[in-house]
Amino acid sequence: MEFFFIIFPLICGILSYGLMRKPPWMWYVGWVFLYLCSGFFCTMFYGVMFESQTGAELISSLVYFVGGLVLWMPCTLWWIKLRPAFHRKAIRKKPKEYPANP
Numbered sequence: 001m002e003f004f005f006i007i008f009p010l011i012c013g014i015l016s017y018g019l020m021r022k023p024p025w026m027w028y029v030g031w032v033f034l035y036l037c038s039g040f041f042c043t044m045f046y047g048v049m050f051e052s053q054t055g056a057e058l059i060s061s062l063v064y065f066v067g068g069l070v071l072w073m074p075c076t077l078w079w080i081k082l083r084p085a086f087h088r089k090a091i092r093k094k095p096k097e098y099p100a101n102p
Contacts, residue, residue, distance in 0.1 A: 008036075041068045
Protein backbone atom coordinates (compact mmCIF):
# COMPACT_ATOMS: atom_id res chain seq x y z
CA MET A 1 0.00 0.00 0.00
CA GLU A 2 2.94 2.33 0.59
CA PHE A 3 3.64 1.97 -3.11
CA PHE A 4 0.57 4.04 -3.94
CA PHE A 5 1.61 6.89 -1.64
CA ILE A 6 4.81 7.38 -3.68
CA ILE A 7 3.82 6.44 -7.22
CA PHE A 8 0.34 7.99 -7.32
CA PRO A 9 1.53 11.59 -6.66
CA LEU A 10 4.38 11.10 -9.13
CA ILE A 11 2.01 9.97 -11.87
CA CYS A 12 -0.40 12.82 -11.05
CA GLY A 13 2.47 15.30 -11.33
CA ILE A 14 3.46 13.95 -14.74
CA LEU A 15 -0.18 14.04 -15.83
CA SER A 16 -0.64 17.64 -14.74
CA TYR A 17 2.43 18.72 -16.71
CA GLY A 18 1.43 16.72 -19.75
CA LEU A 19 -2.17 17.90 -19.75
CA MET A 20 -1.01 21.51 -19.93
CA ARG A 21 1.19 20.90 -22.98
CA LYS A 22 -0.82 18.02 -24.56
CA PRO A 23 1.99 16.18 -26.34
CA PRO A 24 1.01 12.91 -28.11
CA TRP A 25 2.65 10.70 -25.46
CA MET A 26 0.42 12.20 -22.80
CA TRP A 27 -2.65 10.41 -24.12
CA TYR A 28 -0.97 7.05 -23.50
CA VAL A 29 0.19 8.06 -20.01
CA GLY A 30 -3.43 8.89 -19.27
CA TRP A 31 -4.36 5.31 -20.15
CA VAL A 32 -1.67 4.04 -17.77
CA PHE A 33 -3.15 6.22 -15.03
CA LEU A 34 -6.67 4.92 -15.67
CA TYR A 35 -5.31 1.36 -15.70
CA LEU A 36 -3.58 1.82 -12.34
CA CYS A 37 -6.70 3.35 -10.79
CA SER A 38 -8.84 0.46 -12.02
CA GLY A 39 -6.31 -2.02 -10.65
CA PHE A 40 -6.44 -0.33 -7.27
CA PHE A 41 -10.24 -0.47 -7.15
CA CYS A 42 -10.35 -4.07 -8.38
CA THR A 43 -7.85 -5.13 -5.73
CA MET A 44 -10.06 -3.61 -3.06
CA PHE A 45 -13.17 -5.19 -4.59
CA TYR A 46 -11.71 -8.69 -4.69
CA GLY A 47 -10.25 -8.32 -1.22
CA VAL A 48 -13.63 -7.40 0.24
CA MET A 49 -15.37 -10.12 -1.78
CA PHE A 50 -13.04 -12.91 -0.64
CA GLU A 51 -13.07 -11.78 2.99
CA SER A 52 -16.86 -11.44 3.16
CA GLN A 53 -18.51 -13.82 5.59
CA THR A 54 -22.14 -12.84 5.22
CA GLY A 55 -24.45 -12.20 2.33
CA ALA A 56 -24.69 -8.52 3.23
CA GLU A 57 -20.90 -8.12 2.96
CA LEU A 58 -20.93 -9.87 -0.40
CA ILE A 59 -23.70 -7.62 -1.70
CA SER A 60 -21.84 -4.53 -0.49
CA SER A 61 -18.73 -5.65 -2.39
CA LEU A 62 -20.82 -6.13 -5.54
CA VAL A 63 -22.31 -2.65 -5.07
CA TYR A 64 -18.76 -1.31 -4.77
CA PHE A 65 -17.84 -3.12 -8.01
CA VAL A 66 -20.83 -1.67 -9.89
CA GLY A 67 -19.97 1.78 -8.53
CA GLY A 68 -16.44 1.37 -9.88
CA LEU A 69 -17.82 0.49 -13.31
CA VAL A 70 -20.12 3.51 -13.20
CA LEU A 71 -17.03 5.69 -12.69
CA TRP A 72 -14.73 3.77 -15.05
CA MET A 73 -16.86 3.69 -18.21
CA PRO A 74 -17.56 7.45 -18.50
CA CYS A 75 -13.90 8.22 -17.78
CA THR A 76 -12.65 5.91 -20.52
CA LEU A 77 -15.21 7.13 -23.06
CA TRP A 78 -14.31 10.74 -22.26
CA TRP A 79 -10.58 9.98 -22.63
CA ILE A 80 -11.16 8.29 -26.01
CA LYS A 81 -12.96 11.41 -27.28
CA LEU A 82 -10.00 13.61 -26.23
CA ARG A 83 -7.54 11.87 -28.58
CA PRO A 84 -7.66 14.60 -31.29
CA ALA A 85 -6.68 17.24 -28.70
CA PHE A 86 -3.27 15.57 -28.29
CA HIS A 87 -1.44 16.36 -31.50
CA ARG A 88 1.92 17.57 -32.63
CA LYS A 89 2.39 21.33 -32.44
CA ALA A 90 4.85 21.43 -35.32
CA ILE A 91 2.77 22.63 -38.22
CA ARG A 92 4.58 23.45 -41.41
CA LYS A 93 4.10 26.94 -42.72
CA LYS A 94 3.08 27.35 -46.31
CA PRO A 95 5.62 29.14 -48.46
CA LYS A 96 4.67 32.61 -49.60
CA GLU A 97 3.14 32.70 -53.02
CA TYR A 98 4.28 35.57 -55.21
CA PRO A 99 2.18 36.74 -58.16
CA ALA A 100 3.48 35.57 -61.51
CA ASN A 101 5.15 38.23 -63.70
CA PRO A 102 3.25 38.84 -66.94
